[in-house]
Amino acid sequence: MPSAAERYHEDTKYTPENVRRPGRGLDFDKQPVPFKDYATGTAYDLTRFLPEGEELKSDAELEAWRAQLPSADQDLAALSHLLYFTNGITAVIPYGGQPLLLRAAPSAGGLYPTELYVAVRDHAVLPDGLYNYQVRDHSLVCFWAHDPWPRLREATFHHPALEQSGLLVIATGVYFRSAWRYEDRAYRRILLDTGHVLGNLGLYAPVLGWQTQAIGGFADGAVEDLLFLDPEEEGVVAIAAVLPAGKPLTGPSALPGPVSTGVSVPEGRRLLALHAAGKLTEATPPPEAASGEEKYTFAFGETLADVPVPFDAQLGPTIIRRRSTRAYSGDGLTREELAALLGFTYGQSGGLFAPELLETFLAVHDVTGLDAGCYHYRPEKRELRQIRFTALRDEVQYLALGQDLAGRAGAVVFHTADLPRAVARYGDRVYRYLHLDAGHLGQRLNVAAIRLGLGVSGIGGFFDDQVNDMLGIPEREAVLYLTTLGRPESR
Numbered sequence: 001m002p003s004a005a006e007r008y009h010e011d012t013k014y015t016p017e018n019v020r021r022p023g024r025g026l027d028f029d030k031q032p033v034p035f036k037d038y039a040t041g042t043a044y045d046l047t048r049f050l051p052e053g054e055e056l057k058s059d060a061e062l063e064a065w066r067a068q069l070p071s072a073d074q075d076l077a078a079l080s081h082l083l084y085f086t087n088g089i090t091a092v093i094p095y096g097g098q099p100l101l102l103r104a105a106p107s108a109g110g111l112y113p114t115e116l117y118v119a120v121r122d123h124a125v126l127p128d129g130l131y132n133y134q135v136r137d138h139s140l141v142c143f144w145a146h147d148p149w150p151r152l153r154e155a156t157f158h159h160p161a162l163e164q165s166g167l168l169v170i171a172t173g174v175y176f177r178s179a180w181r182y183e184d185r186a187y188r189r190i191l192l193d194t195g196h197v198l199g200n201l202g203l204y205a206p207v208l209g210w211q212t213q214a215i216g217g218f219a220d221g222a223v224e225d226l227l228f229l230d231p232e233e234e235g236v237v238a239i240a241a242v243l244p245a246g247k248p249l250t251g252p253s254a255l256p257g258p259v260s261t262g263v264s265v266p267e268g269r270r271l272l273a274l275h276a277a278g279k280l281t282e283a284t285p286p287p288e289a290a291s292g293e294e295k296y297t298f299a300f301g302e303t304l305a306d307v308p309v310p311f312d313a314q315l316g317p318t319i320i321r322r323r324s325t326r327a328y329s330g331d332g333l334t335r336e337e338l339a340a341l342l343g344f345t346y347g348q349s350g351g352l353f354a355p356e357l358l359e360t361f362l363a364v365h366d367v368t369g370l371d372a373g374c375y376h377y378r379p380e381k382r383e384l385r386q387i388r389f390t391a392l393r394d395e396v397q398y399l400a401l402g403q404d405l406a407g408r409a410g411a412v413v414f415h416t417a418d419l420p421r422a423v424a425r426y427g428d429r430v431y432r433y434l435h436l437d438a439g440h441l442g443q444r445l446n447v448a449a450i451r452l453g454l455g456v457s458g459i460g461g462f463f464d465d466q467v468n469d470m471l472g473i474p475e476r477e478a479v480l481y482l483t484t485l486g487r488p489e490s491r
């Protein structure tokens with residue numbers, strides 16, 4: 001019998017038959033609003049710390065601006081900037097007569113299921129308590145004004161990061177926002193989206209002298225209670241502790257959970273069923289470090305050069321500029337660009353949950369100095385091994401549900417994981433870790449691509465089994481996410 005995670009994955013695969021199924025239309029009368037309102041609570045405005053008018057020139061400019069504030073305000077300004085560059089509104093575009101508010105992190109279908117909460121202790125301005133980050137007006141609403149640490153310590157099974165941190169970011173998914181369009185498969189997108197948000201958090205924290213520690217193991221019910229969530233509507237998917245940079249990180253980034261038998265769940269309930277199957281009520285020690293054995297030993301390896309992405313204090317402006325590319329020119333990438341993109345993306349593992357479980361494959365359509373075909377990438381050696389020697393534009397476009405982006409990119413990155421093996425290590429909860437990490441790496445690819453003047457877009461919809469066939473990998477290797485990279489079409 002498969003586990004709940006394997007069952008869910010199988011049940012939510014796209015196939016050429018089921019994507020065209022009648023009844024997959026959208027009910028615009030029920031279109032969800034991607035914001036949460038609080039009837040009560042104390043609001044703390046964070047917009048006054050955002051630069052007005054002129055375009056932001058550099059991270060250094062913002063740092064200098066923070067430094068001249070009264071010292072009590074500096075902490076709040078830093079938090080304002082952290083949240084803004086993690087998930088704030090960075091563009092407004094017209095959409096069906098209404099403004100669509102685009103954010104620092106991309107989101108499948110622009111549905112923005114991720115909510116961020118902040119738990120604060122011993123802050124210079126904010127009272128101890130729990131806050132919701134109100135994206136729409138860039139404020140924090142305090143809905144519980146007590147020291148949350150005693151309950152959070154218990155809920156995180158006394159994670160040591162809590163003793164070094166006065167700031168936790170708790171990410172949830174509001175299911176219907178994404179399920180409205182993507183039905184049961186929405187759980188995958190919710191986790192990928194949230195991974196992108198956490199990617200920004202992990203990237204921007206060092207600009208403020210901080211670092212993040214992923215806390216994947218927590219008692220879900222206790223955190224839901226603390227945040228006053230309705231578990232039928234919203235689930236906690238990740239916690240990140242924000243700590244001073246330089247302190248050695250201790251404690252596990254992921255804990256294992258139970259494995260349930262993947263019984264048949266009716267359509268429409270599968271998302272909730274898998275989230276429930278992944279919940280923890282107690283801590284089990286993390287598994288031994290995975291053996292370094294190579295799963296894929298393809299011949300024809302070549303090593304990519306160590307090429308840095310020159311951020312030059314331009315991370316904030318890059319995040320503001322980041323948009324998902326809507327069309328590629330069809331022109332290729334250079335080998336140096338690909339090396340820089342991959343080098344940056346895998347250059348550090350901080351903030352990830354269980355990255356050792358992910359595999360990276362590439363479909364190279366047009367990269368100077370590389371044959372077109374499929375490759376397996378080993379980040380620790382920066383090594384590409386060719387596994388298919390053939391032009392794949394049409395095949396990749398087809399399996400990405402016919403999207404031009406996948407055919408006209410220069411290269412497409414595929415993140416996959418051996419799902420039965422991952423479940424054996426972390427239980428059904430691993431489904432969260434895998435997709436959160438794939439989204440996180442996707443965000444690093446996004447930010448690096450934008451900085452290099454390239455185009456980039458995630459793709460969450462694909463014919464799952466056809467990807468395995470194209471890559472020639474066994475079915476147990478679950479395909480998690482695609483990131484397309486290329487040259488944007490100039491308009």
Ligand SMILES: Cc1cc2nc3c(=O)[nH]c(=O)nc-3n(C[C@H](O)[C@H](O)[C@H](O)COP(=O)(O)O)c2cc1C
Nearest residue numbers: 102106107108109110192193323324458459460461
């Ligand atoms: C998990 C995920 C899946 C996505 N899938 C697709 C896709 O299949 N096709 C596409 O054109 N864009 C896709 N996108 C990009 C979104 O459409 C885009 O992020 C959203 O419209 C907001 O625009 P922005 O990224 O420019 O801010 C995806 C983004 C994410 C994070």
